[in-house]
Amino acid sequence: MPVGGRFMPRAVQKPHPPILLPLDSQQGFIPMGEMGYHSAIGSGTSHNQRGDEVLKQDVKNYRQAWLDSKNVGNSRVMIRIGAYVSPTRADFLRKMEAGIQETNKRRAARGLPVRESSASDPTANLYGTPEEVVDRIHELREDFGMDGFMCGMQGGLTREEQLQCLRLFADKVIPEFN
Secondary structure, X not given: OEEOOEEOOOOOOOOOOOOEEEEOOHHHHHHHHHHOOEEEEEOOOOOOOOOHHHHHHHHHHHHHHHHHOOOOOXXXXXXEEEEEEOOOHHHHHHXXXXXXXXXXXXXXXXXXXXXXXXOOOHHHOEXXXXXXXXXXXXXXXXXXXXXXEEEEEOOOOOHHHHHHXXXXXXXXXXXXXX
């Protein structure tokens, strides 16, 4: 938090960790690359409403603007994406459909449109079995030149379901990228 023109608390790491700025607007990709900022782009169903092909071109434009501006070092692209790792495909489908139904109930109660999507296609997010999630991460690396990702866990899970998801992610997904 800014205090007297400085940020508090001070970063312990020297130099401080890289700062990532979120990019969701198509108009922001080239200026962010020109200014030499590392980026965190949105992907998945909650962030990428324009589709992967448009987002891939945005990332290419960002990286080219970085190079054209002769920024020091390499540009970094992190992806913000939803995650849910389940032990089996059947368990994943059951939980996701239940989550969609619960979300639709809340949306309908507020007079908002309900989601038409189905849990049967998890490819937009990091959803599914550990093997499916590993495959999706490889796709994101190939498609976007992703340097890393930040994931938010699927909402509506019990504490035990969240812990199971985290354990599966830690035990079965992360080791594939070490």
